[in-house]
Amino acid sequence: MQSVAVFAALLFLCLLGPGAVRHFTGGLFEEFRAPIDELPSRLYDLEKFWSLHSNSKRALIEAGRDLARLNAAYELKVSENSSLKDTLLRYEAIFNFPSHEKFNSVVARVVRRDLSAWWQQMTVRRGSLDGVAVGDAVVYAGGIVGRVSEVSLNTAVVELLSSRKFRLAAHFEGSDEPVIYQGAGALSFHDPCGEVSDVPSNLSASAARPLRLVTSSLAGTFPEGLVIGDVVSLNTDSSALFKEGKVVLRADLSALREVVILTKVLPEEQEDAPRAGSGVGEGS
Amino acid sequence: MNTRTDIRIPLIAVFEIALLLMLGILNDMLSQFSVYIFVPAVLLVAPCMFLNFTSAVAVAFCAGYMFEAFLPVRDGIAAFGLLAGALAGLWFAPRLRVLGKPSVSLVFTAMNALMFLLCAAVMPSGSADWISHGERLFFDFLFSSAFTAAAAPFAVSVCEGMFMLCGIDLDYYGRV
Known part of the structure; x- marks a missing residue:
């Protein structure tokens, strides 16, 4: 009888305890788990360091030479970029245009997916101490990765593009008509995917001629024109007024090691940026 | 009941943290194949098999909270399933110890299946339609069950080896 009472009491505690504890200590939990989250990533860095350490001098010299070539090319691009930015700022000043929304870019290592x-x-190794905030856009060389959904001091959780909770306004490349994109998860042994709705009925897509879906300026946190994925088929939806279809996302989305978080530029930084001429990262 | 401090408790706590870490790494690797293993029952193996009821409850609760801290769920939605399963496991723990390792595998796989199905019932779908969600759940369930069946006896052996290396005589504390 006593055992049954203990079991019932513990079951009752199970029902109420975890929710209450997590409600009051949610932040503490996040900070407690953050170092555990980071550990595999740190170990991976260490492993990479030692694997590079074991390379021969000849291999290192060759790698250094290749990097020097790349650096020279990138330096040229940086100076071109800086010149174009200055030109853009001058035009904005002359025509009194409102400045494009600008972002600072923070490179972050993926620690867990x-x-x-x-x-x-996915969890990344940058947090509020680096200026990351909830809602910030996360991108990589191939396009969008997702949006920051939770932030702790040193880590941030990113809601991926394929998540059902991820929804944004988009448009097709070469078209201005807005459509709605939403994540659709991932089947086992398949690449992540999404779905697009509210597509004008005059558009069509096929595997041979896919339509490229890109971000719209209506999306708010995302710069215009970043790649979301390719639409390979469009079917008429239940309203018979619009079309809907499946979006094939990039396969490397689930194998990323590094991403870039686009943090909002604070008003005082934005004021300083034209005078400084640089320092503000990716623009739209 | 032995009143001396049980040195196995901190060792099992460290083992649980290491296990959580390994599960995180494994899921990270499996994400490339869109496979996810949900195995809270593996965390209950060590406390169930080596500790007395009170210590096992305490360690299993801590492990449950840690496991849940890793999940992106809020307000204890999954806690009910996980900790109810944990309690069920601890309840049957004394019986388990009488049986052999093959039974350990079987019982913990069944326990994990129970927790998986409870969570599947209460957590919202992450797919566009129920067919896709069901298919994904089926494969995840299959892999989670297979992993639990393989990892449960392994966890027992690792703990036994760890105690042996630390010079702990299991008969001294008694198998409750």
């Missing part, structure tokens, strides 16, 4: 039937998230 959780792609389950319920959620599609």
Whole structure:
């Protein structure tokens, strides 16, 4: 009888305890787990360091030479970019245009990915101490990665593009008509995917002639024109007025090691930027 | 009941943290194949098999909270399933110890299946339609069950090896 009472009491505690504890200590939990989250990533860095350390001098010299060539090319691009930015700022000043929304870019290492039937998230090694805030856009060389959904001091959780909770306004390349994109998860042994709705009925897509979906300026946190994915088929939706279809996302989305977080530029930084001429990262 | 401090408790706590870390790395690697293993029952193996009821409850609760801290769920939605399963496991723990390792595998796989299905029932779908969600759940369930069946006896052996290396005599504390 006593055992049954203990069991019932513990079951009752199970029902109420975890929710209450997490409600009051949610932040503490996040900070507690952050170092555990980071550990595999740090170990990976260490492993990479030692694997590079074991390279021969000849291999290092060759790698250094290749890097020097790349650096020279990138330096040229940086100076071109800086010149174009200055020109743009001058035009904005002359025509009194409102300045494009600008972002600072923060490069972050991916520490953990959780792609389950319920959620599609990744944890990155940058947090509020680096200026990351909830809602910031996360991108990589191939396009969009997702949006920051939670931030702790040193880590941030990114809701991936394939997540059902991820929804944004977009448009097709070469077209201005807005459509709605939403993540659709990932089937086992398949690449992540999404779906597009509210597509004008005059558009059509096929595997041979896919339509490229890119971000719209209506999306708010995302710069215009970043690649979301390719639409390979469009079917008429239930309203018979619009079309809807499946969006094939990039396969490397679930194998990323580094991403870039676009943090909002603070008003005082924005004022300083034209005078400084540089310092503000990716513009739209 | 032995009143001396049980040195196995901190060792098992460290083992649980290491296990959580390994599960995180494994899921990170499996994400490339869109596979996810949900195995909270593996965290219950060590406390169930080596500790007395009170210590096992305490360690299993801490492990449950840590496991849930890793999940992107809020307000204890999953806690009910996980900790109810944990309690069920601890409840049957004394019986488990009488049985052999093959039974450990079987019982913990069944326990994990129970927790998986409870969570599947209460957590919102992450797919566009129920067919895709069901298919994804089926494969995740299959892999989670297979992993639990393989990892449960392994966890027992690792703990036994760890105690042996630390010079702990399991008979001294008694198998409750």
